[in-house]
Amino acid sequence: MPGANMLEFTDDNFQSDVIGSDIPVLVDFWAEWCMPCRMLAPTIEEIANEFEGTVKVGKLDTDKNRTVSVEHKITAIPTVIIFKGGEVAKKFVGLTNKQDLEAALKELTAPA
DSSP states (O other): OOOTTEEEEOTTTHIIIIITOSSOEEEEEEOTTOHHHHHHHHHHHHHHHHTTTTSEEEEEETTTOHHHHHHTTOOSSSEEEEEETTEEEEEEESSOOHHHHHHHHHHHHSOO
């Protein structure tokens, strides 16, 4: 599933890898049976490659990782949340286009 620049987030590693990250983190909340999630997957992979080194990008299977999904009130998938400094910076619910994700990440990684 995850490519070279794609991480896999779980209930076990979410706190350290996402909340504790010193760089922004894009999390794709998905499930195996979700067709829109599958349609979004190539876009998430492209984002992971484009933002390598400046943003962590990964996926969290909502069926296998219920704790994090409930904590972040994931009621529809795909949901993409971008975390910065351990906080939710941007949230996209539903099939999201690459341009919107790129714009949000560029805004969050721009020098202050």
